Amino acid sequence: QQPDPPRIDADAWFDGVDLRELAARYPTPFYAYSANAIRTRIRGLQQALAGLNYAICYAVKANSNLAVLQLMAAEGVGADIVSSGELWRSLHAGIPAQRIVFSGVGKTEQEMAEALAAGIQRFNVESADELEALERLASSLHVTAHAAVRINPDVDALTHAKISTGKAENKFGVSIAEARRWFARAGSMHHVKLDGLHVHIGSQMLSVAPIREALARVAAFWRELEAAGHALNSIDVGGGLGVRYRYGHDEPVTPEAYASAIRDHLGAFKGRILLEPGRYLVGEAGVLLTRVVRIKQGDTHRFVVLDAAMNDLLRPSLYDAWHDIVPLVPRPGPSQACDIVGPVCETGDTFARGRMLPPLEAGDLVMIRTSGAYGSSMSSTYNSRPLVAELLLDEGRHAIVRRRQTFEDMIAGEQPARWETV
Ligand code: LLP
Secondary structure (H helix, E strand, C coil): CCCCCCCCCCCCEECCEEHHHHHHHCCCCEEEEEHHHHHHHHHHHHHHHCCCCEEEEEEHHHCCCHHHHHHHHHCCCEEEECCHHHHHHHHHCCCCHHHEEECCCCCCHHHHHHHHHHCCCEEEECCHHHHHHHHHHHHHCCCCEEEEEEECCCCCCCCCHHHECCCCCCCCCECHHHHHHHHHCHHHCCCEEEEEEECCCECCECCCHHHHHHHHHHHHHHHHHHHCCCCCCEEECCCCECCCCCCCCCCCCCHHHHHHHHHHHHCCCCCEEEECCCHHHHHHHEEEEEEEEEEEECCCCEEEEECCCCCCCCHHHHHCCCCCEEECCCCCCCCEEEEEECCCCCCCCEEEEEEEECCCCCCCEEEECCCCCCCHHHCCCHHHCCCCEEEEEECCEEEEEECCCCHHHHHCCCCCCCCCCC
């Protein structure tokens, strides 16, 4: 049973707030996030994991709004970061450095130095070159870095190719054979303590089988390392839990099934189990509210043109991702197949093709569901469309947690050319 976020019922109430009233007050498009939906997810996961020695490090990339990070901090959740910018945001939001882990194949030396100086918990290291750089930097800063090897277990996550990360041909992690060599010469590093394993095979996984498969491989390697005398401090199981994009159709892995996979494979592990969920905590907690600009009846297709576009929510364009699209004030009448598009000058600016929707007219309010993860965090100002506002809802109250960009905000930093020579 999924811990259900507060439902968006037929009357369009979300976390005690009437979305229609909200849209009457603030111009669309904007994102609305339910604080209670996020808390429900955190607590559901915590409950399922009870008894294990674990820590949740929220994958900041899913939704990096400061207020969302502050909510994580208040719940005792740490952060999984992939850049200096995410480090800065997380610290700024009050997430202690000791609860922060750093992932990614392209950490620059500058970024690693900043994270070392901040005193983060550990680095998830993805290449021999990165490991050497970390040793060098930690030595020059006179600190000890804790590191985990990101294992690429060569497991198919059974998800979209663009968000699959655990196959040998993907850029992520290293093979168990390579990791074995790293541990064999770990003693020669004086400033990196190689004492962890990390695995993340992909995102939006709707089946527990690949998760079990990856955990089994990592667990076998942990036992092998332990037998060889290498003490491990942590095993990081990554993120990847899927959510419902198509309500009534998608059946994500429950926190209980996920926790029992972890227990089955890592229950005997004495160190700490780290988790890096992103989408699972925030995805269903967010909606994008948008209005119909106009209906355009083409020769072959009926287009519903929204005031939101691919720059606001990229997932449908980039991954052909399905998002439920729901009119908030449905009109009576038969449903019709529509292409739901944005105003941006690209054919790819399409939220759905041939979607059956009840009659819609210009000005009608529509919500695009499950937009809390990889929505605003992947948005841009393409077509010079300022970034939209983000609102946090909490039991009948709402707060603007990001105001809509002004045109001045949008061009901040741009300036006329003042020529120089190097
Ligand atoms: N840990 C690592 C090392 C990751 O690379 C990711 C996501 C996560 C944790 C969190 O995964 P999650 O629990 O959110 O599935 N933009 C894509 C998703 C990209 C995911 C990238 N890595 C989308 O909109 O579907």
